[in-house]
Amino acid sequence: MGRSSEHTEHVDAVVVGSGFGGSVAAYRLAEAGRRVVLMERGQPYPPGSFPRSPAQMGRAFWDPAEGLYGMFDVWSFKGCDSVVASGLGGGSLIYANVLLRKDERWFVHDRPLPGGGYEPWPISRADLDPHYDAVEKMLGATPYPLDQVPFDDTPKTHAMQDAAAELGLECTLPPLAVSFASHPGGTPALSLPIADAPYGNIHGVPRRTCRLCGECDIGCNDGAKNSLDHTYLSAAAHHGADIRTSHEVKRIRPRDGGGYELDYVHHADLTAKKSRPPVRTITCDRLVLGAGTYGTAYLLLKSRDAFPGLSDALGTRFSGNGDLLTFLLRAKDRNRVRPLNASRGPVITTAIRLPDELDGVPGAGRGAYIQDGGYPGFTDWIIDSFDVGGAFERAVKFLWDRFTDLFRDVPDTNLSKEISDLIGDGALTVSSLPLLGMGRDAADGVLRLRDGRLTADWTAETSEELFVRVRKTMQRIADVLGADYADNPMWFRKRIITVHPLGGAPMGAHPGDGVCDAFGEVFGFPGLYIADGAAMPGPVGPNPSLTIAAHADRMATRLLESAPARRGAGRSAGSVPSSTGAEPAGGAGSPDGAVNGSAYGPDSGRRGGSWGPSSAAADRTSLSFTEDMKGYVTYGETDPRAGELAEGRRPLSFRLTITADDVDRFLAEPGHEARAEGWVDAAGHGGRRPVEHGTFNLFVDPDAGDADGGRDRRLMKYRLFYTDGDGRRRTLSGVKKVLHGPPTKIWPDTSTLYVRLFDGHVGEDEEDGAQIVAAGVLHIRLADFARQLTTFRTSGPDGLEKLLSFGRFFAGELWEVYGPDLV
Template identity: 90%
Template sequence: MGHDTGHRDIEHVDTLVVGSGFGGSVAAYRAAEAGRRVVLLERGQPYPPGAFPRSPAQMGRAFWDPDAGLYGMFDVWSFKGCDSVVSSGLGGGSLIYANVLLRKDENWFVHDRPLPGGGGYEPWPISRADLDPHYDAVEKMLGATPYPLDRVPYDDTPKAHAMQDAAAELGLQCTLPPLAVSFASQPGGAPGLGLPIADAGYGNIHGVPRRTCRLCGECDIGCNDGAKNSLDHTYLSAAAHHGADIRTSHEVKALRPRPGGGYEVDYVHHADLTAKKSRPPVRTIGCDRLVLGAGTYGTTFLLLKSRAAFPGLGDALGTRFSGNGDLLTFLLRARDRNRVRPLNASRGPVITTAIRLPDEVDGVPGAGRGAYIQDGGYPGFTDWIVDGFDIGRDFERAVKFLWDRFTDLFRDAPDTNLSKEISDLIGDGALTVSSLPLLGMGRDAADGRLHLRDGRLAADWSAETSEELFVRVRKTMQRIADVLGAEYADNPMWFRKRIITVHPLGGAPMGAHPGEGVCDAFGEVFGFPGLYIADGAAMPGPVGPNPSLTIAAHADRMATRMLEHASAQRGAGGSADNVPSPTGAEPAGGAGSPDGTGNGSAYGSFSGRHGGSRGPSDVAAGRTSLSFTEEMKGFVTYGETDPRIGELADGRLPLSFRLTITADDTDRFIAEPAHEARAEGWVDATGHGGRRPVEQGTFNLFVEDGPDDRRLMRYRLHYTDGGGRRRTLSGTKTVLHGPPTRIWPDTSTLYVRLLDGHVGADEEDGAEVVAAGVLNIRLTDFARQLTTFRTSGPDGLEKLLSFGRFFAGELWEVYGPDLV
């Protein structure tokens, strides 16, 4: 490969992120915000507003094929049974997606068994509840807002009204889904066309002004106004603000474990974007933590190519590939809601509405697998194509030109000569202003497999095992056509039993154990600590709706776990980051601010930088640390001082925390009466700044309090709320003598008071109580907590057993029978 793997002077960083899509960008931001040294490698180019290709000449070079001297953003893959279009560029798929931010339906987190015919195995080791707080965080960062159809001039969007009318007549559920689009200058402002967008507190990585949506229908070919809150304008700009080193035109070629821990990555730098068939030198970078976010194809391809270096990867690698049920059709010669004028599908963003088809798991017998149908759109080509010829034929000529370029890229692949079909479709008027593209997606069978064939990525997938889903979606689309007085037309490729997917998923799926997945429920690869899958490759099955939001939420949850592990490792004497502690600087104001108030969330900063963390030198040699993670949720009422009243009072607000609790010396923790450990993580106070880092925290286990049959568990967490007010969460679990049936309610119920200021234990009696309530740990979260116990140091298993004996012994002291 031209590199020396034994050379020790290669560049080394704490966290290396590969790819800048919905997985990589979120992970890079979270790690950089927490003060880690982050390098992100993106193979594509940056695209500031105004830089996206528009003319036929520019479009002709807008594809990714470095061997042909093409470094554009459309990356076309052709496989048996399906074709795919994904993105190459700073911001990944967000550059060309249609902005929809829908959550995966709660009932669709299934754990299916294999279906007859070998398809359908879909084991989701996570739930909607696991992702909900992370959905919240991503939606805030991306400025999720529905299309303002009830406002002028947005009410003049014929396709949105047509979809609503059709859904109403057919008795189907229709919504205006949240979109990552700026319709107003700032959150909460009045929408308007082409308004300047207020700069976020973290600035913009491009340094180019943005303006609000002009309803031009160009979302899927890159927004030259910057109205899309794509990842370059949000997460990547925030990551750069926090010190992330973002390197474009850097393509990763291989990866491997690094002797002594961590990983090494080989890459090339495409420094000359005009070169054809160039062979830039291979370089190497090392890291402690490696996050793969190169997309479903890119991540799986890298793992398959590097498989010899990862002998522990199981048979799940390459499995559970699906296209998320993607299906494109057309309604021809459609008219508006009054059937008076042609329906203009180019007005508005690409997608404005979503019709949901229920699933059997929703409690609808016989429904089959669920799906979504959304309106499509396309640019007003004749508004911006300048070719110097017969502009009356610009639209048809441009589309034919693009499809010729599209099919040229995989001309030698079997069954992909589509030019005639596309030409015929255009001739029938499917892609004119009197048509409406319909986009279907849903729970298809995740029975495809990605593998290598002659060194190239190949996919074995067929629409046949998902035929019932596709038939149902097509019939519903035909009914929509009937309501709108339109003619229905399939995508020509459908007759070849092929689909085009823009939502490929799977290949390195998560699972409950190595026999079920490549990575665990948090994206960490089984058997390879510090190696994470952040993108769509980790999905164990179809998301159902547009998967971008779920991928980003998974990456946010993954980053939380990654930072917790890194913090515990540092506290236990593992490798430390040779970087300054984070400053705590927050994004302030402007569109895309994480909490929508101008006070960006600092979640993910687990360094305990205000005194709660101990560095490696604080842990004596030969000692063994123990850590575990705990998450509790409940309600508090501000202005109330009694937790029992605050839990149920009108006006209560959600409160939760997630903590990594670490005893730096397990023997000492067990022996000392206070049984005190460090608590690091976050407190999420709804309405008071959201998720905030714990600046200093302590946890005391089974502290004696009066009688022998009474023990207390105490939590003291210092944080600062969104208004800059210092707060202390003081919580107590009271363990009293009683029957064994009391063990669960006593140990899972935390009575909480929020105190004004950072209050020590000896100062609490005089402190002002600003809120009170009760938090609980759910049984499913407790079961997951049991899997988070970690030790670091000699005799780890023995120390874990010692802790278990101590814990059980204390419970026996309290709940055991009276023997005298």
């Protein structure tokens, strides 16, 4: 394939893939005004277009070399088989809608894996919680309305609750990304028209509420699933994102002068078999990989020679998130058939949680979840019309090919074509009630390239205790329900089928630990981000979709803060904010779709804005960096030290991008003032709120002008204006006290901020007499400080020289305060 000779296109950012990582990233960047191109290899699937007939299902697989451009991409590796999606919306098209957060205690740090190595999570639940909130709101997370007619008539849900109660297990109705009502807060009912969100619908096709047909995993033809095409991608398109389907990225590489290049093909003719479309190239300043665990790892592995110094962790910590599929058959109650009706309801309605030893349960082992499964109601018709003779012949051929694959040096790891042949003119189905298990398996698998093919070395043996525990619990559920228990037919070879592959480009604290940092940026390659499941350093435990999306939202926040938009740029009318509260699926907030506040303040994010601070004149150099501080305040307290320790204290944090638009002027003026943009997160008082106006002063000498002053102390001052969740104006006034003493005081002094919250927007000269509503202390954690050092950016001439000037000033001021007395 030769590359097209036409002029190369350049954009601010390219996002590869439209799953839970790519869709969130594309929306956040487009909402902030960036010129974004999203490339999705698959097709769009509006409601009503998902395959249902035998002929359609036979071609519903992805293998372009064989003329297949469908939705299901099936893989076979050593130790596991896997099903992922190809289409606009990625895995959300075929997942079962569950939005569970990763358990707080399951964010392990440096725990040994059974097969050696470690599973470090460089982030915590607290880091992700604000982003979990934003994603849940955007996807319209709501539990199954089991207490309302007609949803109360769901036998499988009641059966799971009965079994859990009998066995003393915790059972919940997990949040689902499904519209049961026509608008948020409405009364649930079947097949109601769904009101479009303010950002509209990318397909322009009407949607209807859930009708309990059990078709979630093969695509919802009613549009009741709040999948990514109906939510994040529709919002991204509303904000100007250029979404290109049937565009498959083939290679990536750094670009001379900065940024990245991508080679891609456009599958313009979906009827072509073994076609070779021309290779085109696009360039960008920022590249976000969201092609899914396999797609992202494959791109990086295939392009590795172009990325010298890429971490040796590439390909490692692969796992299937503990996925295990089993079946309950012929359930009975007092010798009478107990109906489970697996085809009634969404695919998953309940979640039984098995505790982890990390939860304080000695000997429990690794935690897990067991959920009810389902299948489409129309499969009864498929069974009745199935060609038994032809199916037997195809099945024998399929099994024989799988057997001979075991002895080949280079087995075919892509089974899409083979399964397409196996189905023929019919479709595979299951009977009775499937059970779905998942949990904290060992992330000790490795993804590699072998003769150009992606391979995975993974075994269930190192996770045997987890699988034994899950299977025994499932057998106990079967006993309670009077059902026969049946393993997945592949289990006799200790193989699993996973729909949740994770890892391959894991996050870590340093390049020896991971491919990317805790925000998804690849070590050694600024502007290259990993937004999807490949970045997970180990199993999530519950269904990982929500955690991947929250990671992408957090990643986008850091990306935008490290490259702030032009000062004075405004948001477009009708825009939908990001982390401060995205508009829920299928419903509206304010009439124009806007919600108070932006995650980046009033000066951020219009289309056409630059990537770096650009308010300085062309002959001046700006400098910016990002700072995170976290701690506690007590409302009603006026003394910061007392407020940090009081019994009724509440968490408070902020993240700021601090920008000096003219470094020379910043260093020369005695106030050393810069602007501060970002957010304040006040728990219980509106959560994350944008900074409407903020200033930062570095190393102010409070004794300047005094006869005997200017030596013993410096102050770092922060003043942030924001509005809390109840519409009350607030001012965060903070000071770091850098006082003369031994060098051991440098870290505690420069990492401790004493804060007071004032009622109203209060200037420094107005504090006397202003009402103090809260006081406390914030700190920089060592890990956050290490990340802060990587966020320094300059824009303008002589950037390196100006950065060195800033460093010399910083060190000189510390010497002034902490250096030895020479007189």
